[in-house]
Amino acid sequence: MKYRFYYLLLPLLFSGCAQLPKTEVQQNSSWATQQAQLEQLTDWSFSGKLAIITPEERNSVNIHWQQTAQQFHIRLTTFLGMSVLEIQKNALQTVVIDADGKHYVSDNSEQLIKDLSGMELPINQLQQWIKGNPSDASYQLNENHQVSHLLGNDQTGGIWVIDYSDYRSLNNTNLPHRLQLTRDNLRLKFAISKWEITAPTQTN
Template sequence: MLKKTFLSVFLLLLLSSCAQQPSRLNKVLLATSWSIQQQQIVALNNWQLTGKIAIFTPTERHSFNIHWQQFENDLQISLTTFLGISVLKINKTALLTTVIDAQGKTYTAPNADVLIYSLSRLDIPVELLQQWIKGNPVQANYRLNKNNQVAQLKQKNVSPNSWSIRYSDYQTLTGIALPYKLELQRKDVRLKFAIEQWKILP
């Protein structure tokens, strides 16, 4: 009888202890799951996406088709109208960025962000966007959703003109959760991406 009572008390204490630990356990599982997810995103270096991008400024609104191809740190971005007319092409390597506009004029500079700003007066963070577009919050503070995916991020150390991003849709491709809808905002400029297809390249 004493043995049975001891066992009952032990089980009661064990269950009571477990009941007090879920928040801590959930935090550990959350951190582990996000760590694995981020490792997958970081390792994804060769990919392409197609979709649409909308650009909003106080005086203008434009919508384009976007095709983005990435190989390590080199990228090619092509913007076209809905009729397929080329609007902008960006080719970036480690040493040089080349931009070809709608008139076929070519511009080059070592830094992609500086070159695009000089041409458009839009401060678009191309360098960081190579990671942010995948849902990797480099150089940013961020918040995760219930599925351990980045729900929001805010660029660090550029106050008060930091970029912020809100992610509203993810889908899984070969085991990696990738964003399909995201919106970047900085002061009065917004960029909305509606990605239709991701493709992982060899």
């Protein structure tokens, strides 16, 4: 499975990506205001590209991530739309679907992804980190009260360094459109082209 996973990945082509038009960043009065908005943001999705860079390989996939509270659905596809990996998590378990359509089930998202694809992805922490919310991590802020640098641990104790850039405002919430995660010799570069925010369903 791991060999097929890397065979499907695209050569890294970030340098040729078109630049998205800039949007004005909402000016928050404080980091407390910014973080409160991010904490309240539980239902969201984004689309973009994910580059996976090691000393031996540089590859890229399309990524679409949909989050609803603690449940998520992540799809990795090639430039032509072929499925590379699909990850679905609900309250009970994680299901990973490989490029051949085979289903694998576990209660450990990160380990299952690594076992099937060889890819290390701090899924549990990324549910907050991807928004620029430094949950359980040390961080630095920029002049606009946004996280510019983060240092945190994944569930195995591995140390990740994240650098954020290109924040843009959506519904008065500032969200990062470019971030780079580094762990040892592994780099993961997210180039997010579109964020969507969904209001959580109200129950009586």
